[in-house]
Amino acid sequence: MNKVIVIGGGASGLLAALSAKENQSDVMILERNNKLGKKILATGNGRCNFTNVDATEMHYNHPYFVKPVFEQMTPKKTLAYFESLGVIPKVESEGKTYPLSEQASSIVDVLVYEIERLAIPVIYEAKVVGIKKNQDFEITLEDGRILHADKVILATGGMAMPKSGSDGIGYELALSLGHTMTSIFPALVKLELESPYLKAMDGVKFPGTVELIYHGASIQTEQGDVLFTKYGISGPTILQISRKANALLQDNQLIELKVVLVNGPEKRDIAKRFSLLSEKTAEQSLIGLINKRLIHPILKDVHIEPHVLIKQVNKEKLNLLIQRLFDWRFKVIGSKDFDDAQVTAGGLSIHEFNPQTLQSKKVSGLFVCGEVIDIDGLCGGYNLQWAWASGYVAGKHASQ
Numbered sequence: 012m013n014k015v016i017v018i019g020g021g022a023s024g025l026l027a028a029l030s031a032k033e034n035q036s037d038v039m040i041l042e043r044n045n046k047l048g049k050k051i052l053a054t055g056n057g058r059c060n061f062t063n064v065d066a067t068e069m070h071y072n073h074p075y076f077v078k079p080v081f082e083q084m085t086p087k088k089t090l091a092y093f094e095s096l097g098v099i100p101k102v103e104s105e106g107k108t109y110p111l112s113e114q115a116s117s118i119v120d121v122l123v124y125e126i127e128r129l130a131i132p133v134i135y136e137a138k139v140v141g142i143k144k145n146q147d148f149e150i151t152l153e154d155g156r157i158l159h160a161d162k163v164i165l166a167t168g169g170m171a172m173p174k175s176g177s178d179g180i181g182y183e184l185a186l187s188l189g190h191t192m193t194s195i196f197p198a199l200v201k202l203e204l205e206s207p208y209l210k211a212m213d214g215v216k217f218p219g220t221v222e223l224i225y226h227g228a229s230i231q232t233e234q235g236d237v238l239f240t241k242y243g244i245s246g247p248t249i250l251q252i253s254r255k256a257n258a259l260l261q262d263n264q265l266i267e268l269k270v271v272l273v274n275g276p277e278k279r280d281i282a283k284r285f286s287l288l289s290e291k292t293a294e295q296s297l298i299g300l301i302n303k304r305l306i307h308p309i310l311k312d313v314h315i316e317p318h319v320l321i322k323q324v325n326k327e328k329l330n331l332l333i334q335r336l337f338d339w340r341f342k343v344i345g346s347k348d349f350d351d352a353q354v355t356a357g358g359l360s361i362h363e364f365n366p367q368t369l370q371s372k373k374v375s376g377l378f379v380c381g382e383v384i385d386i387d388g389l390c391g392g393y394n395l396q397w398a399w400a401s402g403y404v405a406g407k408h409a410s411q
């Protein structure tokens with residue numbers, strides 16, 4: 012019987028093993044942790060945004076590579092699969108889908124029950140440190156044990172949240188077999204800004220709009236919660252922008268973030284407000300419009316004293332203040348690292364794998380799935396959808 016070893020018992024590895032077993036392979040999972048699916052528990056703030064019903068290949072960095080995989084495992088099929096295991100999906104805004112229980116542990120539990128039901132052996136605390144390919148694959152564990160397999164599925168994840176077990180060792184294993192990889196960087200991550208006001212604004216959360224500015228033009232716009240922190244900025248809007256931002260920073264490009272503090276009213280409404288409130292101080296005139304803790308920083312930025320009456324502020328400065336409320340620029344100087352990132356951008360070169368089967372073009376019998384390969388998507392269930400779909404495809408084809 013075709014013996015398949017899956018290295019890594021995370022999202023993609025679990026689906027790969029289940030799919031290989033359903034296709035009649037003798038499959039085994041090697042997981043370095045003492046439990047399966049550790050990272051899944053942290054997803055979606057503990058609720059696990061396990062897929063996105065609207066996901067298409069266009070939501071990823073290499074659509075052409077994702078397309079044939081999604082043709083074999085669409086988001087609809089993911090939903091049906093998890094429903095067959097007992098998970099009722101709850102579809103929220105923008106197609107984000109969670110288990111009705113709103114517990115990430117539900118997703119891990121149903122997968123582990125299925126692994127047990129199908130009697131798929133799992134070796135825990137089995138860190139793979141070497142792979143060789145001769146007649147078959149020879150896999151070396153950290154404790155010196157050696158295992159053999161006809162096929163290997165590399166499902167070791169990327170570098171994001173290394174304490175969950177995905178610390179990049181999977182890349183080394185693939186490189187030792189002759190594969191190459193692109194440069195990698197954290198994505199879906201908080202950004203660091205240069206600004207003298209961060210300490211004062213630390214912890215301020217507001218519904219706003221943020222735009223990524225490159226060469227003076229806006230290249231991505233996101234609306235929603237924004238959170239200033241002592242190092243920079245965070246929130247779902249920023250996570251979405253971070254991938255593009257970090258890619259440009261990798262290239263030593265200068266980028267800025269445009270923050271729109273006022274959403275709804277237009278500039279002329281604010282001008283009218285200031286004329287109505289002309290007897291109030293500058294500080295008082297902004298109360299009720301923006302978060303109170305942003306008032307002093309923004310006034311300082313346009314050189315208006317908080318206690319001066321609006322009627323005493325010259326027109327130029329008042330116009331500058333109105334302008335800032337709708338366009339406050341910050342230089343982006345970096346991001347948090349992999350410890351804080353949700354995904355890894357970059358990874359094993361897609362050109363060395365067949366997108367129909369996820370088999371290596373260099374090493375026959377080696378398959379990949381999940382984040383270890385150079386595929387990443389937006390925040391919103393897209394990365395787990397890739398993990399499930401690529402795991403399913405790798406498992407299926409490793410069994411043929």
Ligand SMILES: Cc1cc2nc3c(=O)[nH]c(=O)nc-3n(C[C@H](O)[C@H](O)[C@H](O)COP(=O)(O)OP(=O)(O)OC[C@H]3O[C@@H](n4cnc5c(N)ncnc54)[C@H](O)[C@@H]3O)c2cc1C
Binds near residue numbers: 053176180392395
């Ligand atoms: C905080 C956080 C929140 C997230 N939220 C979401 C979300 O809501 N929705 C979404 O779609 N995506 C989310 N993601 C991203 C998503 O979790 C990942 O893209 C996905 O888990 C990747 O699956 P994977 O199987 O490739 O890797 P992983 O899930 O990282 O699994 C890799 C497994 O391989 C094991 N391993 C590694 N090396 C070895 C080795 N040498 N030997 C043996 N075992 C090894 C690891 O211990 C681990 O169990 C989130 C990520 C994080 C960090």
